[in-house]
Amino acid sequence: QKEVEQNSGPLSVPEGAIASLNCTYSDRGSQSFFWYRQYSGKSPELIMFIYSNGDKEDGRFTAQLNKASQYVSLLIRDSQPSDSATYLCAVSRAGGYNKLIFGAGTRLAVHP
Amino acid sequence: KAGVTQTPRYLIKTRGQQVTLSCSPISGHRSVSWYQQTPGQGLQFLFEYFSETQRNKGNFPGRFSGRQFSNSRSEMNVSTLELGDSALYLCASTFGVASYEQYFGPGTRLTVT
Numbered sequence: 001q002k003e004v005e006q007n008s009g010p011l012s013v014p015e016g017a018i019a020s021l022n023c024t025y026s027d028r029g030s031q032s033f034f035w036y037r038q039y040s041g042k043s044p045e046l047i048m049f050i051y052s053n054g055d056k057e058d059g060r061f062t063a064q065l066n067k068a069s070q071y072v073s074l075l076i077r078d079s080q081p082s083d084s085a086t087y088l089c090a091v092s093r094a095g096g097y098n099k100l101i102f103g104a105g106t107r108l109a110v111h112p
Numbered sequence: 113k114a115g116v117t118q119t120p121r122y123l124i125k126t127r128g129q130q131v132t133l134s135c136s137p138i139s140g141h142r143s144v145s146w147y148q149q150t151p152g153q154g155l156q157f158l159f160e161y162f163s164e165t166q167r168n169k170g171n172f173p174g175r176f177s178g179r180q181f182s183n184s185r186s187e188m189n190v191s192t193l194e195l196g197d198s199a200l201y202l203c204a205s206t207f208g209v210a211s212y213e214q215y216f217g218p219g220t221r222l223t224v225t
Binding site: 036042044045046090 | 143147154155156157160162167168170202204206208209210212213214215216217218219
């Protein structure tokens with residue numbers, strides 16, 4: 001079992017719809033959770049981070065964390081073609097300093 | 113505030129050679145982490161430096177090494193290059209001691225022939 005699992009996709013959604021991206025992690029000692037967006041040929045860009053159970057909203061993005069279920073998700077409202085990218089979930093563990101463990105990423109395609 | 117910078121952006125080397133990559137973190141950030149990204153393995157952690165000390169190391173052979181200078185700039189070195197070392201090498205900068213947000217540089221694309 002991989003430490004951080006994501007559905008590789010592609011997840012295809014129409015423009016204006018809500019895109020829902022999911023991530024599960026295996027280590028209960030995980031304490032910080034990050035979502036990165038990576039366009040083809042570019043480096044990952046941090047778009048959301050969440051440390052506590054519940055929801056965190058930033059513009060069109062909402063991160064949701066459920067530590068009991070070891071599950072973190074990212075919702076993108078009003079999806080735009082420019083949101084088409086690979087979304088990487090990353091986790092850091094207690095005692096791991098700044099080491100991030102990444103999932104393989106979910107490819108999102110937003111079509112007009 | 114300037115972002116993370118990495119040099120060079122592209123490198124072509126031959127098997128057996130060695131290479132040094134450089135990373136300058138965001139001003140005020142004291143932690144620098146290095147990652148390797150390949151299509152097959154995804155993003156994998158190489159090592160992390162904080163205040164010139166290596167605090168964490170991933171599962172890579174000893175051919176991969178790094179260091180951090182007093183101004184927080186970091187270098188990583190790969191000796192005796194193998195074809196499988198072809199990858200995008202990413203440096204990430206963090207302000208805090210642990211589990212804080214990391215910001216990536218543009219990466220160095222290394223091709224080993």
